[in-house]
Amino acid sequence: MSFTQQMQDLYKVLGTTKTASDAEIKSAYRTLAKKYHPDLNPDDKEIELKFKEISQAYNILGDAKKKQQYDRGEIDATGQQQNPFHSGYTQRGNPRGPTSGGGPGGGFDFGQEMDIGDIFSDLFGGRRQGAGGGPGGRAGGGVPKRKGSDVKYECTVNFVEAAAGAKKRINLADGKTLNITIPPGTNDKQVLRLKGQGLPGKGGALNGDANIEIRIEEHPMFTRKGYNVHLDLPITLLEAVEGTTLTVPTVTGKVKVRIPADSNTGTILRLKGKGIDDIKGHNRGDQLIRLQVTLPEETDKELRDFLRGWSKSTSYDPRKDTGLFD
Template sequence: MKDLYQILGTSRTASDAEIKSAYRKLAKKYHPDLNPDDKAIEQKFKEVSQAYGILGNAEKKQQYDRGEIDASGQQQNPFHSGYTQQGHPRSGAAGQGGGGGFDFGQEMDIGDIFSDLFGGRRQGPRGAGAGARGGVPKRKGSDVKYECSVNFVEAAAGAKKRINLADGKTLNVTIPPGTDNKQVLRLKNQGLPGKGGAPNGDALVEIKIEAHPMFTRKGYDVHLDVPITLMEAVEGTTLTVPTVTGKVKVKVPADSNTGTTLRLKGKGIDDIKGHNRGDQLIRLMVTLPKETDKELRDFLRNWAKSKDYDPRKDTGIFD
């Protein structure tokens, strides 16, 4: 029969903390949820769980170290029998409860360890000791996390995407209109297989929205800066501008200035529940040519000489 310390990969002088740490690593490595339908791995999980069932219990560890019980928890010393003179099981005897004397007991809470290992999903002593009594526990499969990248317009208007699952299969994912960055979509029963007839876990798909060169999102509104010429700002014009649902025409009124904002009702992002739709806000940006010629400079210089125009005059903070 194998030595329990060798099973956990520790020395006989290992501290309680070292034994617990070794078990945690092995339990996570060999847990059936992470290795579905692998009998060899499942057997290894039972082995390390049984080893920790003894070495993780101070009293049983001392009995094992003194040779009073073997690796399965059975009594070895006839003078330390697990029975009274009347033939009844002695209270706390290692052989009590069947299963070759292997019992996690109340002294060490295996559930706390599994709560740490698997994100708060607590499994009590029966669940952690799966196979110790020969049964398969009923346990829902673990959830699996994925990421899916979409562009700005796909997230705003909705799209279909395909992702690769952990088992090598692919899955079509519907991105609802109005999906926001880092939003998580839950796909029921697309995670790891359940045990004992329990349902599969879920696939949790986190949406990553790529930055757009022109659009920005604020709530359900889309913001867009549109450059216009000096002439367009003074006389007004009609422009064709992009939206998340396609191009539209918009009228720029005369005497528009940098910062003037035009609102396109209903051209923003859908409420993900389909109740409302945001607007698109167009901010006009009066933009001069990269290089102005002498004719334009002379015109503006002569115009300024005859006009009392100071855009900072009425602000009250530049006096």
């Protein structure tokens, strides 16, 4: 089957069907990319062509919007808008697109990389560097000089590591490791860009970059709002009435906090400078502690009897001044 014929059905290119889920499409692409990537099959034109087909198919089917347009027939297999008066291919049989033309190399340009760095990050952590380029931007073997593609990685850190900063190590698919610094105050889904840590360039060109997307795990106690850290602190009825001193966690370690007497649920205590550094390191947020008066799961008869007796001698009504229950 020719390249043009294959590209008429992108699902067949990836070996899937129209009913395949996003995860199944991604898995199919991952498997084929491992098998047909040109860096693993140097100087094999058929393999390179096959990889172009696979990449173009995933460029459309791996993008939810493009996939819907393709399924509805609004775009063709090259991503071009369908025109009722023209086919999706040139007279030379090359898919229409920004790089199609009448000269050699028309059709797909392998240098026009799609946004599939998240897949490549699982496959490659940097391969052999292309030979040095000579005059005209080509290597000795006639390889076009072309910058390497960027790759995308994910690095998961916990709440405290993102707040206070940390050193992390990413394990690459080829066995190498990449050491990165998580700056204090890093946000969820923030991207760190590492120059030259992507796929190798061709013909002596520069390597691509590595884009590290930071994912922050939820914390069982802390939540973040801006550069402030919020913490709900359970206290007993006695601690609320008499006051006490408790040790509480912060993103930089444990500290002692004085709980005032007659504290109530919802009372906010502020720890200045115990929050999160801004990304530039100029300011630091606070930690806000909200007290929660908490009874035991089961109260005993002695406590209930005491409260019944105490309530008879007081006019205490927590709803009286709210104006909501009159």
